[in-house]
Amino acid sequence: MVETLVFAPTKVNLKEAINKSRLPKHIAIIMDGNGRWAKQKGMLRAFGHENGTKAVRQTVETCAELGIKYLTLYAFSTENWNRPKIEIDTLMRLLVSSLKKEINTLSDNKIKLSAIGNLEALPKKVHRELLEVIELTKNNERMTLTLALSYGSREELINAVKEISHKVKNNIISSENIDESLINKHLYTQNLPDVDLVIRTSGEQRISNFLLWQIAYAELYFTSVLWPDFTKENLYEAIVEYQKRERRFGKTSEQIS
Ligand code: FPP
DSSP states (O other): OOOOOOOOOOHHHHHHTSOGGGOOSEEEEEOOOHHHHHHHTTOOHHHHHHHHHHHHHHHHHHHHHHTOSEEEEEEEEGGGGGSOHHHHHHHHHHHHHHHHHHHHHHHHTTEEEEEESOGGGSOHHHHHHHHHHHHHHTTOOSEEEEEEEEEOHHHHHHHHHHHHHHHHHTTSSOGGGOOHHHHHHTSTTTTSOOOSEEEEOTTOOOOTTSSTTTTTTOEEEEOOSOGGGOOHHHHHHHHHHHHHSOOOTTSOHHHHO
C-alpha cells in the first residue's frame, strides 16, 4: 500500500504564510475567557487574569515584530464595573503592575501607549500610572498600543453627540458640516485609523459594545481559544484568515480586482 503523506501546516510556515505587504493596519482584540480558563484549572478568576497578562505581552511583542501599526486591546469595559469588587481590584492591580513592569520594554521597542475610555473613572493610582506611561512613550512611532479602559462604545458615541450638539448650539459648527470625519474627531479614537481586524477569543461571537463606529468595515475573527492560551501562532492564524477575505467596502468583486 502506498502511504499518502499529509503535511499539516507547521508553526513556521504559518508565519511565512503572512503576506507582509497586506497586513491589517489596525487590529483590535476582545480578550475573553480568563475566568473560564482559571475555572477549568480549578483556580480563582484572578489566576486567569494574571495569565491573561502574559498573553497580552506576547501579543504586543508579536504585533510589533510583524509590523502592525495599531493594536487596541479591550481591557476593561464600562459594564465590567458591575463585577465583584474583588475582581475589579485584581484587574486594576494587574494593570498598574503591568504598566510598571513593561514601561522599559515599551520604550525600548518604540511602542507608544495610548488609552481610550472614561479614564477619569479609574482609580487614581491606575490613572496616574497610565498617564505617566502615555507621556513617556508619546514620541514612539513603531506601533501604537491602545488600551480600552472603562470603555463603552455607546458612551463614547453619546459624548460625541453631546459635544457636537453643543458646538452647533453655540454656532461653532453648522449642522450641515456634520460628516464622518467630524464624528471621528469627537471620538476617543480620533488619532486612530478604522479597525481592519477584530479578534475575539473564547468562542463568544459578539462585539460587546466595543468600537461600534470604528469597526464598520472590519473583518471579524472568532476563535474558541481562551485568552490566556492565545499564542503567537493563534495571531498568525487570524492574520492569515484575514488575508484570505475579500474586503469590498460595499463595492463588487470586479471593482476590487
Ligand atoms: C475577559 O475575561 C477579560 C477581561 C475582562 C479583562 C482582560 C484583562 C487582562 C487580560 C489582564 C490585564 C490587562 C492588561 C492590558 C495588562 P473574562 O473574565 O470575561 O472571562 P470569562 O468570560 O471566562 O469569565
